[in-house]
Amino acid sequence: MRLQSSLIFEHNNENSSLHKQKSDHISGQLNNLGFNPDTIIQKIADFQVAIPSWALGTGGTRFGRFPSGGEPRNLEEKIEDVGLLHALNKSSGAISLHIPWDIPEDYTSVSDLALSFGLKFDAVNSNTFQDQPDQPLSYKFGSLAHTDPNVRQLAIDHNKEVIDHGIRLGSKSLTVWLADGSNFPGQQNFRKALSRTLESLRSIYDHLPDDWQVFIEYKPFEPNFYSTVIPDWGTSFLLSSKLGRKAYCLVDLGHHLPNTNIEQIVATLMGEHKLGGFHFNDSKFADDDLTVGVIKPYQLFLIFNELVYGMEGANKDDAPLAWMIDASHNVKDPLEDLLQSVEAIKLAYAQALIVDRDKLEEARENNDVTRAQEILQDAFRTDLRPLIAEARILNNAACDPIKLYRSLSIREQLRKERGSKAIATGL
Numbered sequence: 001m002r003l004q005s006s007l008i009f010e011h012n013n014e015n016s017s018l019h020k021q022k023s024d025h026i027s028g029q030l031n032n033l034g035f036n037p038d039t040i041i042q043k044i045a046d047f048q049v050a051i052p053s054w055a056l057g058t059g060g061t062r063f064g065r066f067p068s069g070g071e072p073r074n075l076e077e078k079i080e081d082v083g084l085l086h087a088l089n090k091s092s093g094a095i096s097l098h099i100p101w102d103i104p105e106d107y108t109s110v111s112d113l114a115l116s117f118g119l120k121f122d123a124v125n126s127n128t129f130q131d132q133p134d135q136p137l138s139y140k141f142g143s144l145a146h147t148d149p150n151v152r153q154l155a156i157d158h159n160k161e162v163i164d165h166g167i168r169l170g171s172k173s174l175t176v177w178l179a180d181g182s183n184f185p186g187q188q189n190f191r192k193a194l195s196r197t198l199e200s201l202r203s204i205y206d207h208l209p210d211d212w213q214v215f216i217e218y219k220p221f222e223p224n225f226y227s228t229v230i231p232d233w234g235t236s237f238l239l240s241s242k243l244g245r246k247a248y249c250l251v252d253l254g255h256h257l258p259n260t261n262i263e264q265i266v267a268t269l270m271g272e273h274k275l276g277g278f279h280f281n282d283s284k285f286a287d288d289d290l291t292v293g294v295i296k297p298y299q300l301f302l303i304f305n306e307l308v309y310g311m312e313g314a315n316k317d318d319a320p321l322a323w324m325i326d327a328s329h330n331v332k333d334p335l336e337d338l339l340q341s342v343e344a345i346k347l348a349y350a351q352a353l354i355v356d357r358d359k360l361e362e363a364r365e366n367n368d369v370t371r372a373q374e375i376l377q378d379a380f381r382t383d384l385r386p387l388i389a390e391a392r393i394l395n396n397a398a399c400d401p402i403k404l405y406r407s408l409s410i411r412e413q414l415r416k417e418r419g420s421k422a423i424a425t426g427l
């Protein structure tokens, strides 16, 4: 399904007068504060967040899954769904593929299809956390860290294959997340497991083209419940530092123990020029994969506060960070949920852009704690949603993407086209 641009124009015309009032109001407010609203709008308009191919279907828990139909049945339909999102918000201009769930049958036609929607291929993701039907050896006791060199080789070869698929699609990065770890004390020799992982990652790293990056994701627990081989940013930093200049740390917001100060981790990694990218989601308890910004919007803002400080300062010349959503949708329409997540990310980014950095540094240097807090909260409590909408209108996207999505009954149309029982492949 392809969204006609005339429908977006009609929608924007219908909503323009109320929107204009709100947007003029906030622009005037920003002008008074010494910010140029047009510069901020342009930065928001340019900001792109990749959509993973596995987030387009209804997620489940180990207790059940309740899909609502019309989900993409193959890679082509997944690309179409991201194309729909991108048409609605013009901020979802990339798709991140999961191998082997999304191996293209015809690279040229898949690339052409993506291009026709204005989409690029973001990081490719390997999968050594489950066995494939025809797999000769099992990942039950690990992959890159496995005690058996033959299993490690299988996992290394898989990652190299993923890179090869990515090269053919024009992707420029590989994300590695390992489920390796142990469930019981005594099960695994921590030191041996980590050094085997480094050795395996070195073989994968050697296969990376020169203009590629590898992102090392960390996670403190799950699916293993006693230890994971790469539990935290420190281990990810250690591995990426030992690997070399093409290796970076990847921060998945859900991969931290409760109350971890993620913004401080971001600051430290940026300070070392080793932050590669993000997997956005939100959580109440653990890796809940909820809609971005739905539980802890202030944390998201504080993270962007560090990101903007880096991106507009000492990290200006670094490679651009990889932005991706990594969420799951148990009870919502996946496409509506993704629209909400992208919106939340852009809002946090915009709010971080209006932090008065000079005044904040001055307050910090003078140990004026109250003032420093006020400066951050002034930015966080400014409603910049009309500016996000303005950035969309500038890009010929919808003023209100969810409103348009619903008024066009897109899910109903997809159900008709794909079937009310169609469940996304791969999950």
Ligand SMILES: [Mn+2]
Pocket: 177, 217, 252, 279, 326
């Ligand atoms: Mn992730």
